[in-house]
Amino acid sequence: MNTDLHVILNLFATSSRLQKKRAYLTIAAIAWGTVAILLLLAFGEGLKLQLDKNRRSTGENLAVMWPSETTKPWKGMPPGRPIRLRIDDVDFIRERMPELKAVHGELQAGRTALTYGRKTVNGRILGVNYVFGDDRKHYPQAGGRFLSVEDEVQRRRVIFLGDEMAKDIFGDEKPVGKTLLVNNAPYTVIGVMQKKTQMGVYGGPDGNHAVIPITTFLAQFGRDRLNVMVIQTEQPQQMKAALAKVNELFGAKYRYDPTDDRALATWDMVKSAKTTGNITIGIQLFLGIVGALTLLIGGVGVANIMYAVVKERTREIGVKMALGAKQRWIIAPFVLEALLYTFIGGALGIIIATLLVSLTSFIPIENNRVLSFLGRPTLSPEIGIATSLILGLIGLAAGYFPARRAASVDPASTLRYE
Amino acid sequence: MTDTTNKLIIRMQEIRKVYDTGKIKVEALKGINLEIEKGEMVAIVGPSGSGKSTLMNLVGCLDTPTSGIYEIGGQAVAGVTRDELADIRNRRVGFVFQAFNLLPHITALENVELPMLFGAVRPAERRERASQLLDRVGLGDRLDHKPTELSGGQMQRVAIARALAMEPDIVLADEPTGNLDSSAGGDIMSIFTDLWQQGRTIVIITHDPALSRRASRVVEIHDGRITSDQATNEAA
Numbered sequence: 001m002n003t004d005l006h007v008i009l010n011l012f013a014t015s016s017r018l019q020k021k022r023a024y025l026t027i028a029a030i031a032w033g034t035v036a037i038l039l040l041l042a043f044g045e046g047l048k049l050q051l052d053k054n055r056r057s058t059g060e061n062l063a064v065m066w067p068s069e070t071t072k073p074w075k076g077m078p079p080g081r082p083i084r085l086r087i088d089d090v091d092f093i094r095e096r097m098p099e100l101k102a103v104h105g106e107l108q109a110g111r112t113a114l115t116y117g118r119k120t121v122n123g124r125i126l127g128v129n130y131v132f133g134d135d136r137k138h139y140p141q142a143g144g145r146f147l148s149v150e151d152e153v154q155r156r157r158v159i160f161l162g163d164e165m166a167k168d169i170f171g172d173e174k175p176v177g178k179t180l181l182v183n184n185a186p187y188t189v190i191g192v193m194q195k196k197t198q199m200g201v202y203g204g205p206d207g208n209h210a211v212i213p214i215t216t217f218l219a220q221f222g223r224d225r226l227n228v229m230v231i232q233t234e235q236p237q238q239m240k241a242a243l244a245k246v247n248e249l250f251g252a253k254y255r256y257d258p259t260d261d262r263a264l265a266t267w268d269m270v271k272s273a274k275t276t277g278n279i280t281i282g283i284q285l286f287l288g289i290v291g292a293l294t295l296l297i298g299g300v301g302v303a304n305i306m307y308a309v310v311k312e313r314t315r316e317i318g319v320k321m322a323l324g325a326k327q328r329w330i331i332a333p334f335v336l337e338a339l340l341y342t343f344i345g346g347a348l349g350i351i352i353a354t355l356l357v358s359l360t361s362f363i364p365i366e367n368n369r370v371l372s373f374l375g376r377p378t379l380s381p382e383i384g385i386a387t388s389l390i391l392g393l394i395g396l397a398a399g400y401f402p403a404r405r406a407a408s409v410d411p412a413s414t415l416r417y418e
Numbered sequence: 419m420t421d422t423t424n425k426l427i428i429r430m431q432e433i434r435k436v437y438d439t440g441k442i443k444v445e446a447l448k449g450i451n452l453e454i455e456k457g458e459m460v461a462i463v464g465p466s467g468s469g470k471s472t473l474m475n476l477v478g479c480l481d482t483p484t485s486g487i488y489e490i491g492g493q494a495v496a497g498v499t500r501d502e503l504a505d506i507r508n509r510r511v512g513f514v515f516q517a518f519n520l521l522p523h524i525t526a527l528e529n530v531e532l533p534m535l536f537g538a539v540r541p542a543e544r545r546e547r548a549s550q551l552l553d554r555v556g557l558g559d560r561l562d563h564k565p566t567e568l569s570g571g572q573m574q575r576v577a578i579a580r581a582l583a584m585e586p587d588i589v590l591a592d593e594p595t596g597n598l599d600s601s602a603g604g605d606i607m608s609i610f611t612d613l614w615q616q617g618r619t620i621v622i623i624t625h626d627p628a629l630s631r632r633a634s635r636v637v638e639i640h641d642g643r644i645t646s647d648q649a650t651n652e653a654a
């Protein structure tokens with residue numbers, strides 16, 4: 001085996017090389033294919049990361065429930081009975097399901113007049129429990145804060161603004177500490193939400209609403225029917241059981257079939273995350289295949305040139321065989337040669353693709369609507385490994401098949417002197 | 419083993435070779451019986467197309483017979499693998515071709531080293547032996563020349579050095595002077611006679627009666643059959 005390696009490396013080192021032009025062409029074809037596959041995969045990876053981030057910006061492991069109607073008969077009662085949740089149902093669930101990470105209720109008032117100075121903007125106001133800030137990721141910009149438990153207990157007139165709404169009302173002014181009127185009642189602005197790109201939206205984008213304590217909302221608007229109740233689990237896999245338990249508890253309380261999962265209209269974000277996850281995997285697979293095909297074309301180019309080389313070197317091969325070269329000593333240097341071109345081309349491609357991808361990081365993403373949804377092309381170790389594997393396979397194949405032809409050369413007829 | 423069997427290097431019995439090109443079958447050899455002993459210098463003569471090169475390829479294990487028994491150095495060639503055949507060519511046979519068949523992109527020295535690379539000779543010894551052999555054929559000052567930088571006669575001398583590299587049982591030369599002018603051809607022929615006188619076994623295919631006269635034995639082939647097999651005066 002040691003001799004084999006010695007012989008093969010020696011033959012490889014002393015075998016004739018491609019003409020420059022051909023070598024450049026092969027290397028360029030592989031480099032181009034590598035750039036294509038890397039950019040496509042980087043694009044897919046960026047998309048995946050961005051979708052993930054956008055999805056998570058609503059909040060993680062959430063399920064949203066709206067009041068609805070029963071769809072199954074229960075204990076002699078017909079389907080179609082409305083089920084309405086109230087503010088105290090939040091505590092009802094919180095007490096009975098301590099395993100949940102968070103429970104909050106929301107009361108909504110659409111098109112409410114918010115006035116600051118001479119400017120009035122009509123917008124959506126939510127009355128929420130203070131936990132909303134964390135589970136729905138309403139993080140305050142510097143200099144502000146979200147609603148606190150005291151705000152809720154003491155029914156304070158404080159308001160937290162979505163970033164878009166804050167801009168609409170205050171323009172370039174700093175909102176925190178200012179007083180604005182909500183339906184003519186004065187509220188103090190305590191914080192403005194950090195900007196975020198959101199995928200899972202119910203009611204409307206978070207940037208466009210304002211939130212006040214649920215207790216204050218009740219006092220001002222006099223409504224205690226929840227528009228929405230939201231639960232949050234610690235882990236995504238706990239969501240299914242948690243929703244079943246919620247329906248058991250409410251089924252007993254409001255007397256509906258606990259298996260009637262539409263008595264409260266439910267949006268299980270964990271489940272839809274899985275679906276988008278599958279879609280992004282599908283997209284990545286598709287991009288990967290397109291890239292691999294491009295690379296394959298490069299590989300076919302290498303194989304083609306190697307076939308031509310084998311043909312040109314037939315006599316050389318015949319001579320080596322006459323001198324006692326074994327089949328594998330004929331095959332291996334060709335495979336090595338193809339691998340060499342593939343390797344150089346691949347390395348070039350990786351360098352170019354990495355440069356291109358790092359160039360995109362100079363494009364500001366903040367105010368770029370396209371990029372904030374598509375994300376930034378990103379190269380990962382997995383992409384590198386996958387691409388290298390594909391490159392290696394293509395190089396091997398591009399060398400092996402022409403080399404097999406080389407090994408099948410019949411030395412006697414090759415060396416015939418015509 | 420007796421002394422006589424030990425001396426037998428080539429033994430061919432009823433060797434046939436049929437080339438099957440698909441459309442037509444050409445019977446190039448029609449039952450060859452040939453024995454060559456150690457130390458002989460055999461000239462094979464005959465008209466073009468009579469089967470000389472075919473015979474040479476079979477003797478050198480570049481090809482296998484369609485039927486018949488062939489032994490080289492007491493080793494039967496039937497049924498051996500491709501790699502074993504390669505090994506036989508490497509250790510037992512040294513080829514010299516009409517077209518020289520040197521590898522054009524490597525030096526004379528590297529060309530001579532090549533069979534030793536296949537024969538697992540250590541690099542230092544390869545180098546040493548190759549330069550000695552080139553020295554012996556009068557090319558001691560051309561070690562690092564590429565074949566394109568050499569004349570025809572010089573190229574053929576490199577080829578002879580290469581054929582001797584593995585100390586083969588037999589040196590096979592197929593019209594080695596066919597591409598050379600008469601003076602260069604004469605030089606090459608002298609090298610072969612010298613080698614023979616040093617005890618090597620040599621088979622030369624040639625058209626040239628002047629060359630065949632130098633051999634110890636002349637085998638004539640016509641249409642795939644041996645028609646005459648005679649020792650010459652010089653051998654006696």
Ligand SMILES: Nc1ncnc2c1ncn2[C@@H]1O[C@H](COP(=O)(O)OP(=O)(O)O)[C@@H](O)[C@H]1O
Nearest residue numbers: 413437444446465466467468469470471472473
């Ligand atoms: N590879 C081959 N395929 C088909 N026919 C061949 C092949 N090699 C030799 N022949 C035929 O076999 C016969 C003998 O050829 P060859 O041994 O080359 O003759 P010589 O060397 O005496 O001129 C010729 O008729 C030739 O055409």
Ligand SMILES: [Mg+2]
Nearest residue numbers: 470471472592
């Ligand atoms: Mg011939």
